[in-house]
Amino acid sequence: MHISNGIIGGPVSLAYGVVAVVLLALCLGRARQDLNDRLAPMAGLVAAFIFAVQMLNFPVLPGVSGHLLGGALAAALVGPWVGALCVSVVLIVQALVFADGGISALGLNISNMALLGTAVGYLVLVGLMKLLPRTAAGVGLAVFGASIVSVVLASQGFVLQFVLGGEVPLTIGYGQISATMAGVHALIGIGEGLIAAVTVTTVAKVRPDLVYALRGARLERPATGGLPTRVFVLGGLAVAAVLAGGVSYLASGSPDGLDATTLAGCTVDADGAITGGSCIAQRAADHELGGSFLADYGIKGIDDATGLAGLIGVALTFAVGLAIFWSVRRRRHAAAESAASEPTPAAVPAEK
Numbered sequence: 001m002h003i004s005n006g007i008i009g010g011p012v013s014l015a016y017g018v019v020a021v022v023l024l025a026l027c028l029g030r031a032r033q034d035l036n037d038r039l040a041p042m043a044g045l046v047a048a049f050i051f052a053v054q055m056l057n058f059p060v061l062p063g064v065s066g067h068l069l070g071g072a073l074a075a076a077l078v079g080p081w082v083g084a085l086c087v088s089v090v091l092i093v094q095a096l097v098f099a100d101g102g103i104s105a106l107g108l109n110i111s112n113m114a115l116l117g118t119a120v121g122y123l124v125l126v127g128l129m130k131l132l133p134r135t136a137a138g139v140g141l142a143v144f145g146a147s148i149v150s151v152v153l154a155s156q157g158f159v160l161q162f163v164l165g166g167e168v169p170l171t172i173g174y175g176q177i178s179a180t181m182a183g184v185h186a187l188i189g190i191g192e193g194l195i196a197a198v199t200v201t202t203v204a205k206v207r208p209d210l211v212y213a214l215r216g217a218r219l220e221r222p223a224t225g226g227l228p229t230r231v232f233v234l235g236g237l238a239v240a241a242v243l244a245g246g247v248s249y250l251a252s253g254s255p256d257g258l259d260a261t262t263l264a265g266c267t268v269d270a271d272g273a274i275t276g277g278s279c280i281a282q283r284a285a286d287h288e289l290g291g292s293f294l295a296d297y298g299i300k301g302i303d304d305a306t307g308l309a310g311l312i313g314v315a316l317t318f319a320v321g322l323a324i325f326w327s328v329r330r331r332r333h334a335a336a337e338s339a340a341s342e343p344t345p346a347a348v349p350a351e352k
Contacts, residue, residue, distance in 0.1 A: 001069060001258045002094070003109055003158065005102030006285035012165025017107025023115050024088055028328060030081040035329040038229050042210050043078045044322035045236045047086040050074065051093065051317040052244035055297065055310055057252040058191050064260040065252035066188030069154055071117025072125060072146040073196040076139060077203065079212040080122040082325070087114035089321045098313065099287040099295035112157035121150035125213055136204035139213050143200045144193035151189035155181040158258060166280070177261065184257040207232055237318060244310030
């Protein structure tokens with residue numbers, strides 16, 4: 001659900017960029033309270049895993065596909081503040097390295113998928129967890145429902161952005177765009193919910209202490225689980241590598257829900273180029289880095305290199321995410337040590 005350059009006007013894109021920067025700064029500040037020795041590498045893994053699974057478009061309708069957004073999944077595993085940062089890292093790497101999602105539209109995409117998607121996913125998750133048992137199965141069901149709601153509302157985030165700054169004269173009403181986006185993304189949300197439920201349930205069975213949504217629950221396993229954190233993270237990276245490096249070749253090549261909606265009304269050729277008609281996508285501009293080395297999840301000069309590009313993306317996303325989260329964690333420790341080293345004011349004797 002990556003918005004391309006040109007779909008939304010410059011002033012609205014800039015405004016959303018400012019909002020995204022401010023809210024991500026808030027997330028960084030609040031993330032310091034959550035990040036510890038176990039959560040920092042886990043957050044890097046979550047970012048890398050979301051990158052990998054986002055490469056796996058799955059069919060939802062004839063000629064339409066969908067892919068994971070990851071907001072509810074990230075919120076369930078590492079919490080809302082760190083989760084929003086995880087999805088943002090993915091979107092930034094995708095835009096700057098793989099030319100996926102316009103650079104001028106980066107604030108729009110972060111607002112929809114990282115901020116709105118994660119916030120809604122977490123709120124729904126918390127509500128459902130009050131009704132469900134705090135077990136692996138319970139959190140799996142909760143993240144399934146949260147994923148559906150978060151994906152649908154994230155799609156409506158785009159509709160609002162288009163209402164505010166859409167650059168194309170419409171032949172259909174905003175209500176029809178909203179209904180189309182909601183319907184398609186409800187189907188995508190079901191697919192995302194299944195992926196998120198399987199992932200979170202698996203983690204909850206192996207290392208329940210690494211599932212943020214189960215904090216405070218009476219865990220069935222000891223708090224240290226069955227695997228050391230380092231082994232768990234390396235195993236998770238191996239899974240992400242297999243998905244991005246191998247399974248990505250099986251991904252659907254059809255336009256995703258957003259692209260299919262913006263192409264409605266136009267005719268396209270076998271390569272996806274618009275050949276006639278009138279649609280929102282006609283205003284889409286070329287990506288600023290469209291000719292870069294890894295653009296469109298390929299490698300310049302190498303044929304059929306999606307898997308290798310995916311492996312590079314997983315490694316890069318993990319490295320960038322881990323660097324950010326370790327830096328935030330160190331600042332937390334530095335602040336705590338500074339507070340502890342401050343001298344305690346001497347007590348003033350009471351007057352007689």
